Every structure is written in structure tokens, then in C-alpha cells.
Amino acid sequence: MRAEGYAVEPICGVLREQGVQVADAKGRPRPEIIYGRRKMTHWLRRNGFPEASKHTADRLMREEGMNGLVRGRKTRTTIRGEDGRRAGDLLSRNFTAPAPN
Numbered sequence: 001m002r003a004e005g006y007a008v009e010p011i012c013g014v015l016r017e018q019g020v021q022v023a024d025a026k027g028r029p030r031p032e033i034i035y036g037r038r039k040m041t042h043w044l045r046r047n048g049f050p051e052a053s054k055h056t057a058d059r060l061m062r063e064e065g066m067n068g069l070v071r072g073r074k075t076r077t078t079i080r081g082e083d084g085r086r087a088g089d090l091l092s093r094n095f096t097a098p099a100p101n
Contacts, residue, residue, distance in 0.1 A: 036068030
């Protein structure tokens, strides 16, 4: 519908006037609040600041206390065995010193 010239907010307003219950954005953070640096830089450029750099976005976000939303998995470097014990030394190495120092 957007391509035909209809925006979402006016349509929701008309539906609310007709008594239709429409999900409301109140209470949820605006999308700009959960943006990271890359999206915030593009948002600034689209909204009247064409020379905004990523460093400007970083500084402004830091001043406003905005962190952005972190998505994805955390890096896992080690996976434990099912029994929780460490694997044995498969190369039969001897890690004992013959004398101190």
C-alpha cells in the first residue's frame, strides 16, 4: 500500500476512528533508540545531516546513553563434554620438570 501512496499511520488512524483495534506503538521504544552505529549514521543522513560520519553518530549516541541492540549469538570457543570432564592427553605428553627452574 505504501507504493500506492498510502502511509501506515494515517490508515491506522482511520481504522481507530472506525472502532477497529489497532496495535499501538506507545510504550515501545522508537526504532531509532535501538539502532546501532551503522543504522544511526544512515538515519542521520536521511534526516537532514548528509555529512554525518560514523564518529559523529558514536559521539551523539554516547552522549544520549544509547547502546544499540546487540543481536546474534555469543562466541563460544570451548564446548564441554557431556559428562563435564576434561579430555585426557591424547599425545601422552609429560609435563613434569626434572628439577625446579
